[in-house]
Amino acid sequence: MNMERYSKVCVAGVQKALGRLLLCCRLCGMPGHGLCADCRALFPVNLPACPRCATPMPAGTSGQPCGACQRRLPPFARAWSPWRYEPPLDWLLPRLKYHQALEHARLLGSLMAEYLPEADVGWAEAIVPVPLHRARLVRRGFNQALELARPVARYAGLPLLGDAVVRVRDTPAQVGLERAARLRNLKGSFAVRRSLPSRVLLFDDVLTTGATAEALTRALLQAGVEEVRVWAVARA
Secondary structure (H helix, E strand, O other): OOHHHHHHHHHHHHHHHHHHHHOEEOOOOOEOOEOOHHHHOOOOEOOOEOOOOOOEOOOOOOOOOOHHHHHOOOOOOEEEOOEEOOOOHHHHHHHHHHHOOHHHHHHHHHHHHOOOOHHHHHHOOEEEEOOOEHHHHHHHOOOHHHHHHHHHHHHHOOOEOOOOEEEOOOOOOOOOOOHHHHHHHHOOOEEEOOOOOOEEEEEEEEEOOOHHHHHHHHHHHHOOOOEEEEEEEEEO
């Protein structure tokens, strides 16, 4: 077999293997076009949740703000997240973030797009993903918030402004830090480098304490944005 023929056979084999992989569930491996019905049913719906910051709330408290929001409202107008950061999201998202499983971004972003709140979609003028510092972006190779937001923006019909905000400080990892420490860690970390519309949706993979969303919201408001709402794939 000559080399040209050999190369074509190899490419065809890889394409077939990828095709079979894409038809399988990412969680159990059964046929499911990325996610089978049984595994999809395992996604922990974030209800009830605080209407202001999307913090998971106990049953029977639907519509009531959480204690933190009653004490001090965040600078963003509201937050929404369809799922809680529990199994299987606490496996899928780290696989995307730390193991370059970009197919998880396409899967989760497309699935999230099916649940978008119409009130936010009709209100928003653009989506801004939470940026990574350039050094971390080089190490990781991609911004997970941007990749997750791509199918969401397409579905919502909204511009995705991935270059609107930069992270000017390479802050230490936020994992394990309390909210106050995260806020100190993030002070002065973001800079807006282009004009933005009045109504912006801030997009992240996981909303944990809300410190990143708060710091970035303040930067957007200082740059002239009138109102910021937050979307995240999962809420801790």
